[in-house]
Amino acid sequence: METRETDVAIIGAGSAGLNARREVLRLGGKPLLIESGPYGTTCARVGCMPSKLLIAAADVAHEVSRAGVFGLEIANGHHVNGRSVMERVRRERDRFVGFVVESTEAIPSEQRLRGHARFLGPTTLQVDDHTIVESSTVIVAAGSHPFVPPPFDLIREHVMVNDDVFELEDLPASVAVIGTGIIALELGQALHRLGVRVTFFNPFDELGPFTDPEVTKVVKAVLSAELRINLGATVINADVVADGIRVRWADADGEEHEDVFARILAAAGRRPNLAGLDLDKTNLPLNERGLPPLNPQTAQAGDSPIFFAGDIDGHLPLLHEAADDGRIAGSNAMLYPNVVAHVRRVPLAVAFTDPQMAMLGVRYTDLPEGGFAVGQVSFEDQGRARVMGRNQGIARIYADKSCCRLIGAEVFGPSAEHIAHLLAWSVQQGLAVQTALSMPFYHPVVEEGVRTALRDLAGNLQILGGCPAEDLVETPGM
Numbered sequence: 231m232e233t234r235e236t237d238v239a240i241i242g243a244g245s246a247g248l249n250a251r252r253e254v255l256r257l258g259g260k261p262l263l264i265e266s267g268p269y270g271t272t273c274a275r276v277g278c279m280p281s282k283l284l285i286a287a288a289d290v291a292h293e294v295s296r297a298g299v300f301g302l303e304i305a306n307g308h309h310v311n312g313r314s315v316m317e318r319v320r321r322e323r324d325r326f327v328g329f330v331v332e333s334t335e336a337i338p339s340e341q342r343l344r345g346h347a348r349f350l351g352p353t354t355l356q357v358d359d360h361t362i363v364e365s366s367t368v369i370v371a372a373g374s375h376p377f378v379p380p381p382f383d384l385i386r387e388h389v390m391v392n393d394d395v396f397e398l399e400d401l402p403a404s405v406a407v408i409g410t411g412i413i414a415l416e417l418g419q420a421l422h423r424l425g426v427r428v429t430f431f432n433p434f435d436e437l438g439p440f441t442d443p444e445v446t447k448v449v450k451a452v453l454s455a456e457l458r459i460n461l462g463a464t465v466i467n468a469d470v471v472a473d474g475i476r477v478r479w480a481d482a483d484g485e486e487h488e489d490v491f492a493r494i495l496a497a498a499g500r501r502p503n504l505a506g507l508d509l510d511k512t513n514l515p516l517n518e519r520g521l522p523p524l525n526p527q528t529a530q531a532g533d534s535p536i537f538f539a540g541d542i543d544g545h546l547p548l549l550h551e552a553a554d555d556g557r558i559a560g561s562n563a564m565l566y567p568n569v570v571a572h573v574r575r576v577p578l579a580v581a582f583t584d585p586q587m588a589m590l591g592v593r594y595t596d597l598p599e600g601g602f603a604v605g606q607v608s609f610e611d612q613g614r615a616r617v618m619g620r621n622q623g624i625a626r627i628y629a630d631k632s633c634c635r636l637i638g639a640e641v642f643g644p645s646a647e648h649i650a651h652l653l654a655w656s657v658q659q660g661l662a663v664q665t666a667l668s669m670p671f672y673h674p675v676v677e678e679g680v681r682t683a684l685r686d687l688a689g690n691l692q693i694l695g696g697c698p699a700e701d702l703v704e705t706p707g708m
Contacts, residue, residue, distance in 0.1 A: 233362045234343070236262040238563045239355055241347045241507070242371035243334055244271045245549050246540025246556035250369045251341070253560025261560075262365070264357055266346040269334040270327040272373055272541070273549045276393040280323040281416055284395070285582050287315045288420035292584070295423075299619045310425045312401030319396055349511040353535055367535040367563040371556060372507065374500040374541035379408060381465040382496060388470055389494045392417060401426055402492040406477050410437045410459060412581040414497035419583055422457060429489065430459045431479060437461060438587055439579065442594035442640045444606070448624045449642050452585065468494065502542040512536055519544070527571040529559035537563050548579060576658040580647045585609075585623040588650030591638030591657040592628060602628050602637065605663075605687020607679040609643040614674045620644040627653065627683045634662045634691050645676040652677060663688050 238254045240247045243265035254261040273279060294308045334342075345358035355363040376391035392413050404427040407418040414430065415438060422428040437453060440446045453459065462482030469476055471490060478488040504520045514522035514531055521538075522531040526545045529537045539555035541547040554575065562569040581587035606626045615621040623643025630637050639653045656666050663684055671681045 231362055232360060233364065234262065235364045236260050237366050238262070238369060238560070239264060239347070239353075239363050239365035239367075240369045240371060240560075241355070242373055242503075242540065242542075243269055243342075244371060244373050244540055244552070245273060246371035246373075246552040246559070247369070248334065249553045249556030250371060250539055250560035250563070251337070251556075253557045254564055257561065257564040259564045261341055262343055262363060263337065263341055264343045264345065264347045264355070264363070266344070269331045271330055271549075274326040274330045275323070276396065278549060279326045280319055280396040281392070281413075281420075282582060283319040283322050284315075284424075285416060285420045287318070288423035289584065291425075292423045296619065310401070312424070313399060315424060316396075316398050316400060323396055346506060348506055348508040350508075352512050367537065367566050369529075369537045369539055369556075369559045369563055370507065370542060371539040371552075371559070372503040372542050374502050374547065376496060377499050377501050378496045379465070379498050382408070382468055382494065385468055385470055385475065385494075388475055389496050391496050395495065403427065404474070404491045405429075405493045405495050406431065406475070406489070406491040408432075408465070408494065408496045409498035410461065411497065411499060412439055412579075412583075412587070413499075414495075415453070415583045416581060417495065417497060419453075419457060427491075428458065429491070430457060431463045431465060431477075432459075432461050433464050435461045435482075438583075438642075439581065439589060440587070440594075440640050440642070441589075441596075442626050445594075445624055445626055445640045445642050448622075449587070452622050452642075453583075500541065500547065502544065504542070525571075526555075526574060527558075528562050528569045529555055530562060530566075530569055533567075535563075535566050546577060546579070550575075550578075576654050578650060578654045580650055582647070585620070585643045586641075586646035588641040588646040589639075590641075590650050590654040591636070593638060594626070594628070594640055597628055597638070598630075601631050603631055603687060603690040604628055605683040605685070605690060607683040607686065609676075609679060612676065612679045612682070614676045614678065615644050617674065618644065625649065625679060625683050627680075627687055629663050629687055629691060631691065634664065634693055635660050636663065636666060643676075643679070649677060649680055652680060663691060664693060 237259040238261045240250050240263050243263050251261040251263050291310055297304050347355045347357050350356050353365050382389045407414050407430045410430050410432040418428050438449050464480045466478040474490045474492045475494050476490045480486050524538050524543055529539055537559040539559040540552040558572045576591050578590045604626055609615045609623040610621050625641040627639040628637050636657045641649055667684050671678050
């Protein structure tokens with residue numbers, strides 16, 4: 231068996247691992263990138279990019295279907311060619327993946343190693359049966375995998391996860407979506423708008439990622455009007471029948487139902503790729519999830535020479551967070567034992583449902599009791615939203631009562647991806663409500679809804695009288 235020595239061994243060649251390697255190189259170290267699966271990140275292969283390709287097709291189909299709202303008549307309706315839709319999804323997905331694979335394979339061979347790594351000791355790894363790696367420090371960036379709930383264990387080979395959706399050659403006639411989180415709602419709504427009969431199931435009374443009860447109330451009303459959603463529903467069993475998969479469930483009132491679906495999509499969250507890592511050999515204490523204590527500011531596990539980055543660390547499973555994790559882990563792996571705490575960016579998450587969902591800064595559930603104020607806007611009567619016929623949703627913005635600074639927001643509405651960036655930048659810069667209100671707002675744009683919420687927030691903070699006079703100018707038709 232070969233033995234290789236390196237400064238930093240990195241388990242996983244995804245977004246976190248690749249960024250960790252770059253940081254090690256920048257600091258003059260020798261990295262070794264270890265990967266057991268195909269090159270290409272989760273984002274490019276089965277996450278961000280292919281899902282948005284599917285959603286883009288669904289958005290176009292939906293816009294055509296609601297042309298009548300604007301007085302337009304589409305002759306003979308429209309037809310969704312499922313094979314063409316999925317062919318484009320795969321073609322463009324493969325293009326994105328190709329760029330990542332090409333750049334990864336361009337890494338010098340002495341910095342790459344193929345195979346599954348497992349710990350033999352805190353800084354000693356065995357890769358398959360061919361290599362022992364001795365390293366000064368180790369970065370674990372092994373990623374995550376979709377979770378399939380127990381009721382489907384017996385028919386696992388018939389259950390899709392989000393990774394499988396993009397391999398479909400044609401759109402199925404019907405899909406049962408298990409879960410109502412971001413992945414479930416994005417994919418399920420897209421399939422629904424492409425003509426698939428979709429039914430959602432969740433044993434809990436949860437819909438989407440929000441923690442603000444006022445936002446959640448609007449989400450439930452809007453999405454339940456379009457989609458078949460069973461909250462508080464317990465799947466009793468699922469079995470394969472001649473024409474598909476039969477699902478039996480009890481609803482929130484205990485009444486039993488059954489239906490047959492062409493496909494099952496398990497979208498009930500993801501779990502860290504811990505199997506086979508043998509973390510017990512590191513001498514680190516492990517929690518019930520099998521993870522050691524981790525510091526998101528340093529990426530370090532305890533005070534050990536082991537660092538975690540990306541989806542596996544349970545911090546925030548998002549590409550930009552994984553990239554930051556990788557840079558922090560790579561830097562501190564080189565600095566060990568003199569690690570440095572990094573200031574993390576303001577949390578920002580977006581879901582590409584329609585209406586879109588976004589959360590940034592401090593979540594409602596984490597706001598200091600009695601120490602915050604809220605401003606809100608409904609998009610039902612917001613001018614530009616009504617013009618576009620997309621006037622659904624609500625935005626709630628939070629500020630610290632003691633200093634009037636913006637600290638977070640939860641947004642459900644049109645163009646939430648853009649509104650969220652505007653607010654996240656404001657929160658990260660520590661803007662006070664008065665300062666945010668002094669910024670320019672064009673007319674007519676959806677972002678004027680932000681001004682409405684900020685005015686409401688200023689009033690609730692009892693500082694409206696101190697705002698610049700020009701902010702109090704009314705805009706007709708807002």
